[in-house]
Amino acid sequence: MSTLLSVSGIAKKYDGKRVLSGVTFSAGQGEAIGVIGPNGAGKTTLLRIVMGLLRADAGWVRLDGEPVASALSRVRAAYFAGESTLPPTVRVRTWRRLFHDADDFGENRPFRLLSRGTRQLFGLRTLLSVSGIRMLVLDEPWEGLDPDASRWLTEAMRARRDAGVTIAVSSHRLHDLAGVCDRYVFLNRGIATVVTADAVAQNGMVTGDSLLAAFDAVRGRAR
Amino acid sequence: MIRVSCLRFLLVVSPPPTWMGVAFIASVLLGALTLWLNPRDVDSALGSVLLLQMFSASGGFAGPASRGYFDSILVTGRSRRRIAMGSLAASTLPGIVAWIVVLMCAAIVGRGAAAAAFHRQVALVLVSTIAWAGGLALPRMAAGGLWAFVLVAAALSRSGVGEYLAVVQSPPVDPSHAFASAAAFAVCPYLLLGDFAAAKSMVVMGADLLLASTVTWAGFRYIARREYSLVEPA
Numbered sequence: 001m002s003t004l005l006s007v008s009g010i011a012k013k014y015d016g017k018r019v020l021s022g023v024t025f026s027a028g029q030g031e032a033i034g035v036i037g038p039n040g041a042g043k044t045t046l047l048r049i050v051m052g053l054l055r056a057d058a059g060w061v062r063l064d065g066e067p068v069a070s071a072l073s074r075v076r077a078a079y080f081a082g083e084s085t086l087p088p089t090v091r092v093r094t095w096r097r098l099f100h101d102a103d104d105f106g107e108n109r110p111f112r113l114l115s116r117g118t119r120q121l122f123g124l125r126t127l128l129s130v131s132g133i134r135m136l137v138l139d140e141p142w143e144g145l146d147p148d149a150s151r152w153l154t155e156a157m158r159a160r161r162d163a164g165v166t167i168a169v170s171s172h173r174l175h176d177l178a179g180v181c182d183r184y185v186f187l188n189r190g191i192a193t194v195v196t197a198d199a200v201a202q203n204g205m206v207t208g209d210s211l212l213a214a215f216d217a218v219r220g221r222a223r
Numbered sequence: 224m225i226r227v228s229c230l231r232f233l234l235v236v237s238p239p240p241t242w243m244g245v246a247f248i249a250s251v252l253l254g255a256l257t258l259w260l261n262p263r264d265v266d267s268a269l270g271s272v273l274l275l276q277m278f279s280a281s282g283g284f285a286g287p288a289s290r291g292y293f294d295s296i297l298v299t300g301r302s303r304r305r306i307a308m309g310s311l312a313a314s315t316l317p318g319i320v321a322w323i324v325v326l327m328c329a330a331i332v333g334r335g336a337a338a339a340a341f342h343r344q345v346a347l348v349l350v351s352t353i354a355w356a357g358g359l360a361l362p363r364m365a366a367g368g369l370w371a372f373v374l375v376a377a378a379l380s381r382s383g384v385g386e387y388l389a390v391v392q393s394p395p396v397d398p399s400h401a402f403a404s405a406a407a408f409a410v411c412p413y414l415l416l417g418d419f420a421a422a423k424s425m426v427v428m429g430a431d432l433l434l435a436s437t438v439t440w441a442g443f444r445y446i447a448r449r450e451y452s453l454v455e456p457a
Binding site: 044045048051052053054055069070071072073074075076077078079080081082084085086087089090094095097098099100127130133 | 224225226227231232235236237238287290291292294295297298299300301450451452453455
């Protein structure tokens with residue numbers, strides 16, 4: 001499996017406070033990485049650094065062997081940071097047509113008139129229907145989704161992963177992450193610990209509980 | 224991932240308010256009426272468009288960017304300078320279109336040459352670029368509002384305005400005079416809609432265009448180097 005995404009020694013401070021320190025991991029083609037951590041652990045910051053939206057104070061991110069800023073023009077990558085990043089006045093169909101000519105959902109109200117979960121779903125469906133994507137970066141994608149939409153998202157991510165798309169996804173919903181990811185980046189006080197799904201698995205399966213147990217072990221917290 | 228141009232994306236995601244479009248249409252109609260009634264009054268016809276452009280060009284970039292509205296275009300690998308160019312075009316396009324329509328109206332009534340005079344175009348360039356660059360880190364139209372406040376405050380201090388106008392009434396005789404004239408036009412580009420002697424000086428116009436280029440470069444640099452962190456909605 002060739003490496004598509006390499007992250008090495010990423011450090012980031014906000015207002016003098018360390019958010020990330022020496023974060024290192026890599027992801028091959030068709031590999032899914034789950035980013036786990038408490039609120040404020042730096043998950044969003046890490047994913048935005050991966051996408052070149054934020055600059056790291058130290059370390060580097062390479063995509064297909066090239067610095068991310070220049071690689072993104074060659075390597076198609078999709079990023080979604082949640083429904084709050086969808087412009088509220090834009091209509092669903094207009095938004096989709098910025099990405100592709102694909103048929104619409106029959107919904108054409110402005111995003112602000114939709115429920116939070118519906119906005120999240122349309123944002124994800126728009127992104128996941130773009131063809132040719134090699135890397136998918138999703139920040140809390142299950143947030144606000146109902147059970148059917150959650151199941152659709154999990155299956156869509158698995159299908160893309162199996163088709164060779166590299167995925168980096170953060171979530172608090174450990175049971176959803178457990179079904180998708182091959183490796184996990186545990187973020188705790190800015191420090192990253194990378195564990196494989198095999199290491200997390202209990203009785204041969206990765207579950208939300210086994211992920212939480214592994215994260216607790218990393219944090220030195222007994223359950 | 225985004226298949227449309229930066230300009231189209233930014234016009235869709237952060238469009239000018241509807242009332243601004245209505246105001247531009249009204250100012251064009253008013254300008255056309257002014258020119259029809261008095262073809263010599265080119266500057267009044269252009270003045271209202273320039274005033275609206277002061278607010279319209281101050282499109283505000285940081286607000287929508289920090290809410291993540293521009294994420295999709297920022298992760299396409301397009302250069303940030305291209306995105307900055309798109310932002311400049313999206314913010315200034317309505318005013319430029321209105322300006323061109325008024326110029327065409329002026330041409331129809333036989334005043335095309337006066338309306339297209341170089342110093343009048345410099346006025347549009349100054350207002351567009353300074354309001355755009357000055358407004359990047361501010362809420363939409365805030366730079367235009369601040370600029371208008373400075374002009375009103377200057378107009379209310381009568382003696383100050385008198386001295387200010389005197390600078391541009393005579394052609395520049397030395398570099399400091401030229402600099403003062405260029406600065407006066409930059410602070411109040413509406414003076415360029417008159418036929419002041421200093422506005423005929425290529426040195427003064429060159430200095431103002433250099434200033435417009437510099438603020439545009441600073442705006443490009445701001446967009447290129449900015450950190451795109453997310454601010455959670457309230």
